[in-house]
Amino acid sequence: MPDATAAIRTISYGEAIREGLTEAARRDPTVFMMAEGVDDPSSVFGTIAGIAKNVGGDRVVEMPVAENALTGIAIGAALSGRRPVISLHRVEFALLALEQIFNNAAKAHYISNGRHKVPIVIRCIVGRGWGQGPEHSQSLESLFSYIPGLKVVMPAFPRDAKGLITAAVEDNNPVIMIEHRWCHYVTGEVPDGYYREDLIGSRPHGDGNDITIVATSYMTLEAVRAAEALNTLGYSATVIDLRVLRPLNMEPIIASVRKTGRLLTVDTGWRTLGPGAEIVSQVAQTCFDALKSPPRRMGLPDHPAPSSRGLVQDFYPNAETILAEACSMIGVAPARVGAVRADLAEKRGKVPVDVPDPFFKGPF
Amino acid sequence: MDLSVGMFISVPIVASSIPLAVGGALANSMAGLDRVNAVFIGDASVEEGVFHESANFASLKKLPVIFVCENNLYSVYTPLRQRQPDRPLTNLAAAHGIPSVTADGNDVEAVYAATQSAVTRARRGDGPTFLVFDTYRWREHCGPNFDNQLGYRSEAEYEEWRKRCPIERATAKLRQSGALSDAATAAMIAEIGKVIDEAFDFAKAAPLPRASTAGEHIYA
Numbered sequence: 001m002p003d004a005t006a007a008i009r010t011i012s013y014g015e016a017i018r019e020g021l022t023e024a025a026r027r028d029p030t031v032f033m034m035a036e037g038v039d040d041p042s043s044v045f046g047t048i049a050g051i052a053k054n055v056g057g058d059r060v061v062e063m064p065v066a067e068n069a070l071t072g073i074a075i076g077a078a079l080s081g082r083r084p085v086i087s088l089h090r091v092e093f094a095l096l097a098l099e100q101i102f103n104n105a106a107k108a109h110y111i112s113n114g115r116h117k118v119p120i121v122i123r124c125i126v127g128r129g130w131g132q133g134p135e136h137s138q139s140l141e142s143l144f145s146y147i148p149g150l151k152v153v154m155p156a157f158p159r160d161a162k163g164l165i166t167a168a169v170e171d172n173n174p175v176i177m178i179e180h181r182w183c184h185y186v187t188g189e190v191p192d193g194y195y196r197e198d199l200i201g202s203r204p205h206g207d208g209n210d211i212t213i214v215a216t217s218y219m220t221l222e223a224v225r226a227a228e229a230l231n232t233l234g235y236s237a238t239v240i241d242l243r244v245l246r247p248l249n250m251e252p253i254i255a256s257v258r259k260t261g262r263l264l265t266v267d268t269g270w271r272t273l274g275p276g277a278e279i280v281s282q283v284a285q286t287c288f289d290a291l292k293s294p295p296r297r298m299g300l301p302d303h304p305a306p307s308s309r310g311l312v313q314d315f316y317p318n319a320e321t322i323l324a325e326a327c328s329m330i331g332v333a334p335a336r337v338g339a340v341r342a343d344l345a346e347k348r349g350k351v352p353v354d355v356p357d358p359f360f361k362g363p364f
Numbered sequence: 365m366d367l368s369v370g371m372f373i374s375v376p377i378v379a380s381s382i383p384l385a386v387g388g389a390l391a392n393s394m395a396g397l398d399r400v401n402a403v404f405i406g407d408a409s410v411e412e413g414v415f416h417e418s419a420n421f422a423s424l425k426k427l428p429v430i431f432v433c434e435n436n437l438y439s440v441y442t443p444l445r446q447r448q449p450d451r452p453l454t455n456l457a458a459a460h461g462i463p464s465v466t467a468d469g470n471d472v473e474a475v476y477a478a479t480q481s482a483v484t485r486a487r488r489g490d491g492p493t494f495l496v497f498d499t500y501r502w503r504e505h506c507g508p509n510f511d512n513q514l515g516y517r518s519e520a521e522y523e524e525w526r527k528r529c530p531i532e533r534a535t536a537k538l539r540q541s542g543a544l545s546d547a548a549t550a551a552m553i554a555e556i557g558k559v560i561d562e563a564f565d566f567a568k569a570a571p572l573p574r575a576s577t578a579g580e581h582i583y584a
Contacts, residue, residue, distance in 0.1 A: 032394065058394065064424070069383045069417030076387020079373065082394060099377060104384060108373070112365050114581040116373070148582050172584035247583075 163197025271299030469497030
């Protein structure tokens with residue numbers, strides 16, 4: 001909870017992360033940052049700009065281009081009493097470090113019968129747009145969420161970006177924080193000073209009666225917009241921003257599905273074997289009797305993200321397609337849906353599909 | 365793992381422990397602790413990329429870590445000459461600006477002296493050292509048996525190395541100097557044998573952990 005006297009002001013998700021990290025480093029001298037290009041002008045999209053000045057250069061460590069060792073070294077430092085926060089930048093670079101993450105980070109505590117601890121935060125960024133293409137646009141949360149011993153968080157809004165990264169740094173377990181590149185621009189209300197959000201689960205947006213939409217990361221923003229459009233048709237959704245993928249807390253989702261009877265999940269990655277697959281399975285197993293219609297999942301089709309603007313037109317779910325799917329599940333007359341979809345498309349205007357929609361800058 | 369004797373961690377993936385040791389050395393140096401980390405690796409570990417990534421960083425930051433390469437000439441059944449070009453292992457350390465010491469790994473005093481020099485360097489803040497100890501594996505890669513009958517190496521090679529048994533050589537030297545008597549040897553063997561027997565008895569008598577506890581210690 002924020003300090004009762006903390007000012008609430010509007011800042012970006014990227015700034016919120018920087019605030020969270022600066023505050024965490026100030027409070028705990030064992031916290032240190034490590035990354036390739038840690039001190040370069042871009043400063044991990046601005047998220048660690050100026051931290052060296054605030055906490056001392058010896059706690060901001062430059063790493064040569066060696067992701068496997070970077071991660072192993074950070075894990076070794078964590079095992080030895082420090083709290084490293086590393087950035088692998090694009091999540092694809094984490095692929096070079098998976099052995100360290102899946103084995104040494106995730107399992108040292110278990111293998112040592114609880115004696116070793118690995119309090120590491122591993123930041124990864126999901127790219128999108130601008131022709132970044134197949135190997136700079138993947139959303140790989142399913143890989144990390146598969147592994148016992150890891151925690152996985154995907155904040156969508158600035159407040160959660162600050163709150164969750166604070167909790168991640170304080171957590172004695174390895175936490176993978178996956179940040180969507182387009183979320184870095186999103187602005188919203190964020191408490192000043194120290195602010196923590198426990199890594200216990202999701203956050204609901206709205207309290208709808210007709211459908212539960214569980215979304216992660218950037219897709220939460222699209223889902224919220226779809227829910228607003230759904231309201232104009234006379235129906236209501238509860239959008240559940242999943243936030244914490246592992247450990248997965250199904251309780252609020254089950255409770256919501258018992259109320260609405262319909263479940264739609266929206267992932268930022270491939271639909272096949274995405275978080276939606278696990279959520280739908282658990283709902284089917286736990287509250288099948290509450291379902292009015294089969295749950296559906298939205299995500300990316302089974303091919304890599306194209307680079308060309310032409311090829312990526314139909315690749316990503318968006319507010320319009322989420323609305324269409326929800327309406328199909330509820331049984332809204334297609335003609336009515338078409339009108340609202342057209343309205344959404346018009347609002348989007350001439351913004352190309354592969355750059356962030358300015359609507360999503362907020363503030364939220 | 366037994367921190368009381370400085371036994372920090374052991375992992376089964378070849379070379380995976382190397383960055384852990386370097387990271388520990390980074391942490392120790394950040395904390396201002398007078399500690400030296402030693403990571404024990406085989407001659408095949410230096411074929412893994414992560415060795416080079418870790419050595420580069422340890423050298424750059426002059427970290428108090430020692431890479432102890434036990435060169436026993438084999439990676440499971442495959443000899444060194446089939447895995448690496450014909451050049452000294454120490455070249456790989458030199459490539460990262462790390463000084464090396466090579467010694468007879470079956471000579472206790474030579475190993476001690478080489479290690480001492482590396483520890484001194486590390487404590488002085490001069491950074492890592494790469495130690496190469498030439499030695500040999502008598503038994504199989506994994507398990508208590510001998511496996512020369514599989515034919516991956518010659519009996520002659522094996523016999524040559526057996527003659528260089530580090531225990532026999534050290535014992536002979538100590539006897540020759542009079543530092544070790546028959547009675548003292550017998551007493552040590554009895555005492556250490558007792559500790560080993562007690563450990564075996566304890567292990568055999570101890571119950572297996574309960575299956576219901578298999579899911580503990582996932583998270584700290």
